[in-house]
Amino acid sequence: MDVYAASAPATGIPRPRIRLNDFGCLTPPELGAWTPRRSVSVVIPAYRCEETLSLTLASLAGQSYPGHLLEVVVVDDGEGEGEAPLRLPDLVPENTRVVRPEPGWGIANAFHSGVKVADGEIVHRVDADLVLFPEHVEAQMRWHHLADYLVLLGNLRFNEYAPGSISPLEVHAAVTAGTVDKLFGDDGVPQWTEAKWDRTGDLRQAGLAAWRLLVSATASMPKELYLRAGGMDTSLRRGSDTEIGYRLAQAGAVFVGDRESRCRHLGESTVMRRRDEVTRYTRPYMNERIPGFLERKAKTSSRQYLVPTVEAVVDAEGRTLEEVRATVNGLLSGWMADVSVVLTGPWHLLTDERRPPLDDPMLDLRLIRETFRGENRVRFVRKAAESAFPVPFRFECPAGWVPAPDSLVRLVKFADDETAGLVSLVLDEHEELTTARLERTSAVSRARLLVEPGDSLEEAIHQVSGTLWEDGRKWGILPPGDETSASAAALASQVEYWRDRAEKWEGQARRWKRKARERRVERVERASAQRLRRAVGKGLRMVGVTRARR
Numbered sequence: 001m002d003v004y005a006a007s008a009p010a011t012g013i014p015r016p017r018i019r020l021n022d023f024g025c026l027t028p029p030e031l032g033a034w035t036p037r038r039s040v041s042v043v044i045p046a047y048r049c050e051e052t053l054s055l056t057l058a059s060l061a062g063q064s065y066p067g068h069l070l071e072v073v074v075v076d077d078g079e080g081e082g083e084a085p086l087r088l089p090d091l092v093p094e095n096t097r098v099v100r101p102e103p104g105w106g107i108a109n110a111f112h113s114g115v116k117v118a119d120g121e122i123v124h125r126v127d128a129d130l131v132l133f134p135e136h137v138e139a140q141m142r143w144h145h146l147a148d149y150l151v152l153l154g155n156l157r158f159n160e161y162a163p164g165s166i167s168p169l170e171v172h173a174a175v176t177a178g179t180v181d182k183l184f185g186d187d188g189v190p191q192w193t194e195a196k197w198d199r200t201g202d203l204r205q206a207g208l209a210a211w212r213l214l215v216s217a218t219a220s221m222p223k224e225l226y227l228r229a230g231g232m233d234t235s236l237r238r239g240s241d242t243e244i245g246y247r248l249a250q251a252g253a254v255f256v257g258d259r260e261s262r263c264r265h266l267g268e269s270t271v272m273r274r275r276d277e278v279t280r281y282t283r284p285y286m287n288e289r290i291p292g293f294l295e296r297k298a299k300t301s302s303r304q305y306l307v308p309t310v311e312a313v314v315d316a317e318g319r320t321l322e323e324v325r326a327t328v329n330g331l332l333s334g335w336m337a338d339v340s341v342v343l344t345g346p347w348h349l350l351t352d353e354r355r356p357p358l359d360d361p362m363l364d365l366r367l368i369r370e371t372f373r374g375e376n377r378v379r380f381v382r383k384a385a386e387s388a389f390p391v392p393f394r395f396e397c398p399a400g401w402v403p404a405p406d407s408l409v410r411l412v413k414f415a416d417d418e419t420a421g422l423v424s425l426v427l428d429e430h431e432e433l434t435t436a437r438l439e440r441t442s443a444v445s446r447a448r449l450l451v452e453p454g455d456s457l458e459e460a461i462h463q464v465s466g467t468l469w470e471d472g473r474k475w476g477i478l479p480p481g482d483e484t485s486a487s488a489a490a491l492a493s494q495v496e497y498w499r500d501r502a503e504k505w506e507g508q509a510r511r512w513k514r515k516a517r518e519r520r521v522e523r524v525e526r527a528s529a530q531r532l533r534r535a536v537g538k539g540l541r542m543v544g545v546t547r548a549r550r
Contacts, residue, residue: 404476
């Protein structure tokens with residue numbers, strides 16, 4: 001997985017400053033009422049799926065998007081030696097080719113291999129068991145003419161399918177006639193994402209969680225954006241779409257659901273048939289790579305992961321051992337074990353020639369390096385990277401200032417609650433302004449995409465996500481040597497944390513008691529109604545007997 005440079009080349013495509021995931025400032029043209037000009041490569045990973053692939057290709061041959069701007073790259077992920085190579089059927093789009101993947105196997109490796117040889121500006125993933133409506137590609141491509149950092153998701157539904165029940169000619173005829181619905185006879189079963197689309201205005205209100213809705217059976221994005229996010233993790237056999245969705249978000253992407261980009265899935269998906277098994281398989285891989293995923297939602301977990309939640313940056317140049325040690329120890333001993341520390345400084349100058357050990361001009365720098373040599377959460381670099389990608393947060397703290405044990409946990413939660421892209425903390429303003437800051441990687445990445453020379457990066461962050469200023473003491477980041485205050489602040493914070501938890505539990509208990517009372521009242525009312533009905537019935541029967549005797 002290679003991560004490309006953060007700056008994007010000029011594309012001639014507008015770059016509106018979209019806030020969070022609210023793409024309401026974009027107005028896509030009506031289908032068939034606009035002039036496309038961007039090229040697209042539809043990439044289809046294929047493994048032992050000749051029959052359904054022939055139907056997918058037939059539907060692609062009837063697309064409304066101009067043929068000279070569309071190519072199809074089928075990636076033959078068969079075993080190779082001893083297995084016949086995949087052959088294209090007769091009915092395919094004009095510009096269609098079959099390629100072999102790079103060494104490796106699996107759908108992520110196949111798709112990534114196809115993207116690398118694709119000629120289009122946009123890459124559009126399509127699975128080999130879909131039948132696309134005629135405007136499927138066009139519906140997504142019209143958005144890619146409005147901004148160059150969008151990820152488009154198609155509208156997928158599942159239909160029953162019996163092998164051999166539909167021919168490629170029938171599919172092509174239905175696509176060109178606009179009667180795909182008649183092939184299946186019903187509206188199909190909606191994908192699980194459709195309910196989320198309904199609740200979020202097709203993802204406009206999905207906010208920071210929009211990337212979770214990326215299901216790559218049909219999705220498109222600029223090739224440059226895909227490569228800048230590092231491309232698919234080709235080591236993953238399942239869940240690669242969720243994982244690349246997370247990294248696309250960190251690279252600044254906006255996710256758009258388009259209901260007019262319709263398609264039908266031939267039969268059930270593996271997830272539908274074996275949901276529990278798929279979840280059990282993917283969970284360990286996702287937890288390692290996606291902060292906040294499932295088990296990682298526990299804010300005070302002592303676990304460390306492949307991708308931490310926070311990257312802390314401390315500049316060691318010109319600072320004493322004691323200052324740096326206090327700050328780094330505070331970071332590493334906090335409630336958030338899921339943190340890495342980047343120590344910046346001229347480490348390359350620490351050579352091993354003869355020197356007076358106690359009078360070494362680089363003594364503090366040398367002692368700092370030795371102090372944290374064995375700590376695998378600490379890295380020594382000359383200069384911090386432009387962003388913390390793919391880590392979702394970067395915390396910059398001046399050496400000597402000591403975070404309380406709960407500082408990072410509280411700050412991350414605060415930033416999430418406020419959907420803030422940058423939280424700046426004032427530590428001292430007596431002689432000169434001293435600050436710490438928490439940056440959200442996704443917001444910083446998008447802002448860097450959108451700023452022009454001379455523009456303010458912080459202003460761009462404010463426009464796409466929001467910025468806040470806070471008092472550092474409020475968050476337990478205290479001046480050097482103020483251990484008593486730090487301990488008191490940490491203790492007060494823990495008391496507040498557990499008080500909040502207790503109030504939450506008490507609220508849940510009250511709700512459960514209220515529901516229990518309501519259920520008891522319902523049971524009593526039902527029993528009373530039943531007794532009344534029995535009594536009335538008995539009374540009516542008695543009246544009937546009396547009348548009969550008379």
